[in-house]
Amino acid sequence: MSTSAVEQNTDALRGAAIDPDRVVAVVGTGAMGQGIAQVALVAGHPVRLYDTLPGRVGEAAAAIGARLDRQVDKGRMTAADRDAARARLHPAAGLAELSDAALVVEAVVERLSVKQELFRELEGIVSDDCLLATNTSSLSVTAVAGALSRPGRFVGLHFFNPAPLLPLVEVVSGTATGADAARRALATVTAWGKTPVSCADLPGFIVNRIARPFYAEAFALLEDRVADPATLDAVLRESGGFRMGPFELTDLIGQDVNEAVTRSVWESFFRSPKFIPSLLQRRLVEAGSLGRKSGRGWYDYADGAERPRPHTAAPAAPPAYVVAEGELDPAPGLLELIAESGVTLRREPEDEGTRLILPSGGQLVPVDGQTAAEYRDVVYFDLALDYRAATRIALSAAPHTGERTLQEAVGLFQALGKKVSVIKDAPGMIVARTVAMMIDLATDAVAKGVATEEDIDTAMRLGVNYPVGPLEWNRKLPLGYAHELLESVDERVPGGRYAPGLALFLHTHASAPDGEGSDPDS
CATH class of the missing domain: 3.30.750.190 (Transcription Regulator spoIIAA)
Structure with a gap:
């Protein structure tokens, strides 16, 4: 999108944003709920915070206040702004106290029945112009909205953790989401200083769908004993340009969390081989080796534990x-x-x-x-x-x-x-195989209307800190490279995981210079 187009789009959204004087309510006081509440507070909204568990709202308010204190200590906020934000934060004793909210964002447990029951109750409390939103990362926005009599005002607002720091928000439209609701959500998120991307309600949305190969290919290479975790991480960082390797990143995320998302996407795509989970990761989870939070995952985090080093070849003489x-x-x-x-x-x-x-x-x-x-x-x-x-x-x-x-x-x-x-020896090696798989999924997502090329690349850069988006990387490669590489890998590792999709095939041939295609009658 050109700069002028961006400016025009921003101008069009500006008038649709929820006024900062209006109340934003957050239901759920875990890490995501607290983060979203903090974002809305800093943007100037009065915020009502609610949780069903006794005492949780008070603890969450204290935690948010402490984080605002740290912002003052770091010079990122004035003491006056912090005090004003604190004064706008109001614990709610019951859902009835959210009746004047212009937006309610839910960040409760990832169970469909729980979310549906919550929104059914909210629908009878809030005003007709209140926007209802879920922060779900794995459930269908359409399914959650299915419990409502007016699903047109329901959207997904998928923030990334930690919400106050990460700029990306996936704005997800379910099948019943109205255009006005989506526009208001995009405008409000933009007014909050975030970067929204629009996406359709398909499994994994953008980031959790297209990021799967970054983890899955590394785990598959480990299962085939192509290289050890430290080497695979180092190659993806130091050659692929990724900020973290998949083993150290999943240890940071939590193996249970990462495996659950992978399994959810796999199940949602009717167990497609392209999303098949890793048996090795399942064994880690079963053993309670969940990463940093448990002290051991792919790596050992005990005090004094030595971090494995990547395999690095001994010095060799260069050829003449x-x-x-x-x-x-x-x-x-x-x-x-x-x-x-x-x-x-x-x-x-x-x-x-x-x-x-x-x-x-x-x-x-x-x-x-x-x-x-x-x-x-x-x-x-x-x-x-x-x-x-x-x-x-x-x-x-x-x-x-x-x-x-x-x-x-x-x-x-x-x-x-x-x-x-x-x-x-492994077909596709490490970086090439991983990137080609992400390009294939990204191209498929564009073809299926999940999101635009621009929004997909933006989401992968801002949501998971990739050096470039997969479609931008594809444009840097020779025409057809990703498609041909995956075809070759698929011949050597049959089963459908590496079979390039029709969208990548058509994208490759549609991009071919005039005259390169064959005559269909020949």
Whole structure:
């Protein structure tokens, strides 16, 4: 969207926002309820806080006050603003005290029957113009609204934890949500200083749907003993550009929480192989190894426990020269890096294929979904978000790959200033397989009307801190790369998990330059 379009959209929403003088009510005083209440308070609203458990509202109000104190200590809020916000926070003894609310946001336990009963009761209390919203992350907004006589004013407002800090809010329209309700929700969230994205009510919404491969592919690679958790985390961070690896991130989230979301999405998609949960993660949960909160997950968090280090290859001598056949399109900038490193680079045009020929006669090939075992003397190297900025590269080789070829490949990347992790031969490797799967799910989500390309990329950057959105990454890759890679992986790992979707196929061919398609009559 252009800057002018953004400004026009913001102007259109501004008048639809709930007035700051109107009451916002929050039902549920857990971490999410407290965070949402704090956001509304800071935005200037009077806030009514309600919980069914005795004493919880008072504890929550005290916790919110303490967080506001910390904002003052950090210079992010004045003492006067804090005092005014505290004065606007009102505990409610019963739902009847929410009758004058302009917006009620629910953040109670993730059980459909509980949420439906709550909103049935609220519907008889609040005014006709009150917007009703659920913060659910796993239930259908349509199903929750199904209990209401007027579901048109019901929306999903999915904040991310911690709500005061993370900017993203998924504004979810159920099948009965009215356009005016969605517009008011978007406008209000924008007025609160958040970045809303619009999405349809399909399982996982945007983030929890498209993020699944980030975890699932790492867990599958671990199950296949391709690499250990520390190495998989390091490659995704240092080559893929992700802020945290999937093992350390799920330890932070909680293995039980992450596994429950994965299982919910899988069940909601009728147990599609694309979302199948990890048996290894299930075993962690069964063992009570839930991550940081239990002291052990994929890693040990006990006092004095040593963090495992990623596998890093020992120093190797760089090759005297390499011969580049083709332009290495999946690895932009890599040939320039080689030329700058002092390794002699010879170029030869190549009609098909793209590879580096090493002095041993072996080949160094960008990851393409095939395996080194299929060739005589090949080493594959993984995808990087930015080959110049990457500090680590993964290589894979077959047992019969020549040792000289492998060492020359290791030495070449070390000469470029990269750490090297040698992993077991695996189709699609680590970063490429993960990113291609996310691209496939993102393209499918656009085709099914879940959200726009722009909103999907925004959601993945702001909601889970990805370096770029999956559709932006797809635009950086050669045309058809993700589709072809997944086709190759699917041939080697059958079962449907890696079969690229029709949307990715059509997206690839619709983007092809004129003349590249074949004649349908030929």
